Amino acid sequence: MTSKLKIDNYRCIICDGNRFKEFFNLEKISKKPYRVIKCSNCNMISIYPIPSKNFIQRHYNNPLYPKSAYFRNMTINFKGSPEAKLFLKGLNLIEKFYPNKGKILDVGCSSGVFLNMAKDRGWETLGIDVSKDFVNYAKKNFKLDVRYGFLKDFSFKENSFDVVTLWDLIEHTREPKELLKEVCRILKPEGIVLILTPDQNSLIKKTTNLSYKLSFGRWKTPVNVVYDIHHLCYFSKKNLTMLLNKIGFKTVYVGKEETILDRIVGEESDHWIKKKKFVVFALRLIFFIAKLTGKQNKLLILSRK
Numbered sequence: 001m002t003s004k005l006k007i008d009n010y011r012c013i014i015c016d017g018n019r020f021k022e023f024f025n026l027e028k029i030s031k032k033p034y035r036v037i038k039c040s041n042c043n044m045i046s047i048y049p050i051p052s053k054n055f056i057q058r059h060y061n062n063p064l065y066p067k068s069a070y071f072r073n074m075t076i077n078f079k080g081s082p083e084a085k086l087f088l089k090g091l092n093l094i095e096k097f098y099p100n101k102g103k104i105l106d107v108g109c110s111s112g113v114f115l116n117m118a119k120d121r122g123w124e125t126l127g128i129d130v131s132k133d134f135v136n137y138a139k140k141n142f143k144l145d146v147r148y149g150f151l152k153d154f155s156f157k158e159n160s161f162d163v164v165t166l167w168d169l170i171e172h173t174r175e176p177k178e179l180l181k182e183v184c185r186i187l188k189p190e191g192i193v194l195i196l197t198p199d200q201n202s203l204i205k206k207t208t209n210l211s212y213k214l215s216f217g218r219w220k221t222p223v224n225v226v227y228d229i230h231h232l233c234y235f236s237k238k239n240l241t242m243l244l245n246k247i248g249f250k251t252v253y254v255g256k257e258e259t260i261l262d263r264i265v266g267e268e269s270d271h272w273i274k275k276k277k278f279v280v281f282a283l284r285l286i287f288f289i290a291k292l293t294g295k296q297n298k299l300l301i302l303s304r305k
């Protein structure tokens with residue numbers, strides 16, 4: 001599965017290393033012109049080449065994107081949903097480490113459910129997103145201050161936010177290190193960043209990699225599902241906390257969460273994988289074992305500036 005790869009003028013997004021191994025060639029797997037590469041120094045996994053900003057903007061502004069059944073709980077009827085429970089947990093953690101409620105910025109806020117919950121608890125809120133439809137939804141339905149654009153576009157004043165949240169966001173960014181540096185700049189001293197992102201050391205990632213290897217590259221479906229090209233970088237606890245540390249953060253909480261599986265394979269899902277009954281069975285089994293063994297597929301990290 002892994003072979004040495006020489007890429008000119010390309011540096012690891014975390015450690016600046018320039019030696020990589022090819023993890024997967026997506027050209028062979030899903031006919032997409034990308035590779036999944038692994039840094040030989042820090043084990044960071046990323047998509048190469050990094051898709052253009054235009055490609056990313058087009059994806060999130062496809063009219064079908066916010067309408068996907070994947071987001072069906074991210075509406076004004078969010079109460080009682082698994083998403084709302086996760087956001088509540090996040091808010092409780094934030095308030096544990098930052099008891100004086102102040103100004104919170106949610107980067108990639110989608111429809112505004114999290115910000116609405118934060119506002120109800122007394123936080124001053126601001127959201128940004130690169131999906132125009134989501135921005136309009138949050139404004140219209142939750143009456144939130146939500147703006148369209150990438151974080152860099154806004155040039156917020158330094159030391160201006162108490163908390164910045166990145167729910168399922170960092171893996172979608174082209175320059176995660178630059179993003180975290182900007183978050184650090186705009187956070188007040190002692191401010192908190194919350195990050196939720198897939199964990200490269202999860203059971204689902206390990207079994208996907210292994211199934212591909214053991215089938216000599218014939219079983220492509222799991223790789224196709226798990227290595228989505230809209231996820232541009234794949235962190236582990238080790239290299240994400242290392243990156244945060246390098247930028248000037250001190251990690252105060254690391255926990256495990258999991259993808260809400262019903263969003264993908266539940267009754268109302270419109271995901272193509274739902275029709276592959278064996279894959280759905282295997283996914284549910286792996287998620288069950290992952291929960292028992294603490295190898296769930298997402299990392300929830302809070303770090304202090």
Ligand SMILES: [Zn+2]
Binds near residue numbers: 016040
């Ligand atoms: Zn590296």
